[in-house]
Amino acid sequence: MERSIPIIRVKQFTAAYDGVVLLNDLSFDVYGGEVFVILGGSGCGKSTMLKHMIGLYQPAAGAILIDGEDIVTAQGPRRLAILKKIGVMYQQGALFGSMTLLENVRLPLEEYTDLPNDAIDHIALMKLQVVGLGAAALKLPDEISGGMRKRAAIARAMALDPQVLFLDEPSAGLDPITSAELDRLIVSLSRNLSITFVVVTHELPSIYTIADRVIMLDKRVKAIVAEGQPQQLRDHSENAWVRQFFNRDATAVA
């Protein structure tokens, strides 16, 4: 997927809950192969945006096109076809606790392909080895650390070779070394497998490492207040609050 072609197009998107507008009239594109970060302060609607993009929530208005198909209106086989193009890593990993890591990664392959059993084993193990978990393939999620669980969740999300991987707070709750390892993994998968990443985070070190482009949400205006490369926003944003956010300035405009 070429980086000049948008793979996700969010058009005039509005999210509301119980009649209260959370995000108002957002439009942005995510290009193929880039690592796109949605960031903002706590409660600004980052995760809400992500959950709309993966089709869990219905927006109040607008369209979310994934590879040209609107996930908001698509039903039945069309919706399934869109869902097969995406993989999601949830904040806590959301691995199935009664299955080993290998079985977790095998599950989508068993459900959606006609590969023979040994091929599924082979592919699932390959995905786990790419995220550095080959040796832990037969362990249960309870038997591994939080960072390993997140990597295993990425392996499961990659099982069907999706075009887009959505990651919800990948660095949250991880130590700096594990967090840096995860960042390297994201960059490596993006460069080597040309996977497009949409990442929700507010961990600045991660953003500087992984992000090709970021959008920044602000709960006061319920909209995007900045868009661009993180270093550029930190140094040259016209919005003082954005500069203060990137510089971790506690005296930021409230």
Place this chain on the structure above:
Amino acid sequence: MNRDADQTGERVPLLAATQSDGGLVLTISGSLDSRTTGQAWQPALEALRLAQPRQLTIDASRLTYCDGAGAALLLELGRRQSAHRGQYEIRSLDPAFRALVDLYSRSSGELPQPKAAQGSFLEQVGRFGVLLWNDVTKLIAFVGELSAALARAALRPRIVRWKEAWLTAELAGVNALPIVALLGFLLGLIMAFQSAIPLHQFGADIFVANLIGLSMLRELGPLLTAIVLAGRSGSAFAAELGTMKVSEEIDALTTMGLEPVTFLVVPRVIAAVAMTPLLSVFASLLGLVGGAVVMLSLGFPLVTYLIQLQSAVTAGDMVGGLAKSLVFGIVVAAIGCLRGLQTKSGASAVGDSATRAVVSGLVLITVVDGIFAVVLYSLGW
């Protein structure tokens, strides 16, 4: 990489095998992705197995798309070829696909050693015995802890969270009244019907009243109530405390210096102890009403039934039943809370705790009932 190729044209990968000079050339056309590779997997491996070539060449010049599944097939062919020391070459592979195959080629393709088998039958029996013993010691420790907490609560009632105890009493007691009453009534009715037939053969119909009175007050009223309590409230306590354990709320209490047993278990035990005897009285009374309905239908006046009941049942029977239901209440509430506090992590953990609470509750109810039978017999009640 051209991800759209498989959507526009050749979805199914085509294989063509040509042999020459001990070499095999496999030409793969079309798309090798996770949805289509399955159709090429077996034929490709089968062609390799039959030919056993010295040199295997994959001609990928007509491969339009390849993802992880396709890379896995190319790597598996290479692995099998090298297993019998043959040469392997992938020709004309798009550089983007080549990078993918190289990335995945670091995969060893071998699963780690599975965990050791469970051991011999004797070992398994031994392990089960140790687990059982551990469970019993934990139960004894918990009984001690709960007794100490109840003693502290008796000395300083202010430390008890009465609001929660009151709420639990409503949930476990008042809300259980309809089901306990219905089951008690039906039990009395059915027992009376079943016993009326054989007793009638001996002209002893009137003794149905004795049977219903004694069995409901001494045994079945308390037992029925305890079983309903174990199913409704014991499991609910375990699920509630189990969820708190999983979400680290119990740890939060501990680090705040609050004892989970005093804070969470004592109010539930107090509520259960207060409500179980009352529910048991209702179950017994409704059982007697059920018996009365049958006796009336057999032609006995109500007053005859009541006089017969009065002569058959003593205050001791009533007190014995109440004492039993009091202990049942403690046991069911305590085991429900213990199983909740023992909850492990994972999606099924809370469900497991609820199940264990009901099973342990039923076992302990039976054991306690047996002890009561012996004690009451010794006391001549």
